[in-house]
Amino acid sequence: MKKFSWLLVILLATVPTLALAAGAVEGGSKQATNWSAIGMFVGFVALTLVITYWAAKRTASAADFYSAGGGITGFQNGLAIAGDYMSAASFLGISGLVYTSGYDGLIYSVGWLVGWPIVTFLIAEQLRNLGKFTFADVTSFRLGQTEIRILAACGSLVTVAFYLIAQMVGAGKLIQLLFGLDYWIAVVLVGGLMMIYVTFGGMKATTWVQIIKAVLLLSGATFMAGAVLYKFGFSPEALFTKATEVHPKKLAIMEPGSLISNPLSAISLGLALMFGTAGLPHILMRFFTVKDAQAARKSVFYATGFIGYFYILTFIIGFGAITLVSTDAAFLDGAILEKTKSGIAAIKGGSNMAAIHLANAVGGNLFLGFISAVAFATILAVVSGLALAGASSISHDLYGMVIKGGNANEQDEIRVSKIATLVLGVLAIILGIVFENQNVAFMVGLAFAIAASCNFPVLVMSIFWRGLTTRGAVIGGFLGLISAVVGVVLSPAVWEVTLGFAKGSAPIKLDNPALFSMALAFAGIWLFSILDRSKRAAMDRDGFNAQYVRSQTGIGAASATTH
Amino acid sequence: MSNLAQIERDPNYQELVRRRSSLGWMLSLIMLVIYFGFILLVAYAPKFLGIPLGSGVTTIGIPIGLSVIVLAFVLTGIYVRQANSSYDVLIRKIVEENRS
Numbered sequence: 001m002k003k004f005s006w007l008l009v010i011l012l013a014t015v016p017t018l019a020l021a022a023g024a025v026e027g028g029s030k031q032a033t034n035w036s037a038i039g040m041f042v043g044f045v046a047l048t049l050v051i052t053y054w055a056a057k058r059t060a061s062a063a064d065f066y067s068a069g070g071g072i073t074g075f076q077n078g079l080a081i082a083g084d085y086m087s088a089a090s091f092l093g094i095s096g097l098v099y100t101s102g103y104d105g106l107i108y109s110v111g112w113l114v115g116w117p118i119v120t121f122l123i124a125e126q127l128r129n130l131g132k133f134t135f136a137d138v139t140s141f142r143l144g145q146t147e148i149r150i151l152a153a154c155g156s157l158v159t160v161a162f163y164l165i166a167q168m169v170g171a172g173k174l175i176q177l178l179f180g181l182d183y184w185i186a187v188v189l190v191g192g193l194m195m196i197y198v199t200f201g202g203m204k205a206t207t208w209v210q211i212i213k214a215v216l217l218l219s220g221a222t223f224m225a226g227a228v229l230y231k232f233g234f235s236p237e238a239l240f241t242k243a244t245e246v247h248p249k250k251l252a253i254m255e256p257g258s259l260i261s262n263p264l265s266a267i268s269l270g271l272a273l274m275f276g277t278a279g280l281p282h283i284l285m286r287f288f289t290v291k292d293a294q295a296a297r298k299s300v301f302y303a304t305g306f307i308g309y310f311y312i313l314t315f316i317i318g319f320g321a322i323t324l325v326s327t328d329a330a331f332l333d334g335a336i337l338e339k340t341k342s343g344i345a346a347i348k349g350g351s352n353m354a355a356i357h358l359a360n361a362v363g364g365n366l367f368l369g370f371i372s373a374v375a376f377a378t379i380l381a382v383v384s385g386l387a388l389a390g391a392s393s394i395s396h397d398l399y400g401m402v403i404k405g406g407n408a409n410e411q412d413e414i415r416v417s418k419i420a421t422l423v424l425g426v427l428a429i430i431l432g433i434v435f436e437n438q439n440v441a442f443m444v445g446l447a448f449a450i451a452a453s454c455n456f457p458v459l460v461m462s463i464f465w466r467g468l469t470t471r472g473a474v475i476g477g478f479l480g481l482i483s484a485v486v487g488v489v490l491s492p493a494v495w496e497v498t499l500g501f502a503k504g505s506a507p508i509k510l511d512n513p514a515l516f517s518m519a520l521a522f523a524g525i526w527l528f529s530i531l532d533r534s535k536r537a538a539m540d541r542d543g544f545n546a547q548y549v550r551s552q553t554g555i556g557a558a559s560a561t562t563h
Numbered sequence: 564m565s566n567l568a569q570i571e572r573d574p575n576y577q578e579l580v581r582r583r584s585s586l587g588w589m590l591s592l593i594m595l596v597i598y599f600g601f602i603l604l605v606a607y608a609p610k611f612l613g614i615p616l617g618s619g620v621t622t623i624g625i626p627i628g629l630s631v632i633v634l635a636f637v638l639t640g641i642y643v644r645q646a647n648s649s650y651d652v653l654i655r656k657i658v659e660e661n662r663s
Binding site: 103106114116122125237240244251252254262267274297298300301308311312545546548549554555 | 579580583588590594595597598605606609613615625628632638639640654658
């Protein structure tokens, strides 16, 4: 592992870069050099690089690379899944949403959680019993390998791409604010570290980065929510009373507000969030890192607990920020405060900074540094998970199964996935810079809509419906994928806000297309399957019994530790 | 899998499939009803969620929203408990009986 020593060089090289860049903007910027944050961030990166080094020495086979050799326990995997799911967007975004609109933030939290029970009841165990490395292993179990793998790879890569761009842009903006770094340096740093974790350490390193990050994030958020409640004698009523007194919307923050204006939009977004979770490739991949179906099922249970607990904390944190941040001149922009007379609107750095300022308010500079470093670590961990899922889809599904027809040399396949990771990393950096000034919030919604309209229907139908045929899955899956993308482009968020057409001119009034794109996918899968009289279709249906027995009992399932 | 037909005839297997799928789909349906019930309240009856609890400012919407989160966790727990205590036992029996 001589190659590895250059990692330390990179690490050492980033320290002065961080310090210099931070110092350079100090004069003109609102954000002072955040030394404790930089120190803790460097500490986190050093720790994760040591883990990557350790993991790299133990990553020899494809099973090590894609699924950490199946040696992760249910509890560890629960933390890792929670780590993959609790992005900086959900921590800073939801607490920021609670800060500006109160109750509306809770509606989002609920939506991001309710997909998990569905994953437990219908997907987790079956996935573990049928698959090996990617969810396409499951959908192609009895269906035509080539077509299904291509479909799954398209669904995965498009989902990963949109999610990744949104994370990169968010990362750049956030780090600019937190550390005082230039936007492009931040994006390059995130992309570079992500490439190191994934190419050297594979799933093992990625998993441990997720676990550490999840523990840090959960403990930081617990401390913050605890400190807020402590100030109000552990009485939520006292906290809410104070918040309604200082917030310009007064009592309106205690009920649903402007977030949901159109009921159909609300239902459509709800569908995307609920079923998108069960179609996210980087999440589905996590079920192959555990030993068996029982561990897979336990891991979702732990993950649901951690994620639910975390969202309840963000709600308290958002209200804490209303009472402690919007009333403290230190966190407010004087000029905006002068103009709007609202502490909420005047928050320095925008509403996404609510949780960060609250950290300063309750825990001082050192804790501010801790939370800033955790927010950065969060982005790193999430992009690593995404990159690994995208790379696996290219190397395992496209290269290994489609191009090499399942006869790929294992070492070649690993090499392809490392190259794919590097390409994805460079692409993510370039797109992150290109999209700097775009509104990217819709991209996460789009990623969920595609996962819900392409990956999820094909996956769930292949597991449960005997009548599914290759043709039906391919046509229905692509219908879902294409209609989701088209639906987003024609939605108000993109048509009016991003593309700049007149207000009210969007051809589709739904902000999220899942309602019709999911329906189209399921209808297409059903119709083209029942109309399918081909020889292949007969084979597809005949294979169902064997698949079903294995999905239920695990008999014949790939044992995770040996391949 | 040469003993496929044998497993399918196994009463333990039939019991496993029947119990697992009825519980899985039933809990999924409950989750759907709870969540979309909540979303429909948000969309069509926001004022209902804004009714204060007692004389304070805490509204009825807060416990309702939080209980959707807690219920999601509880339902998952019910499934996992059931699966750990009975499905795994059945699966072990099926594996034992059909070892060829």
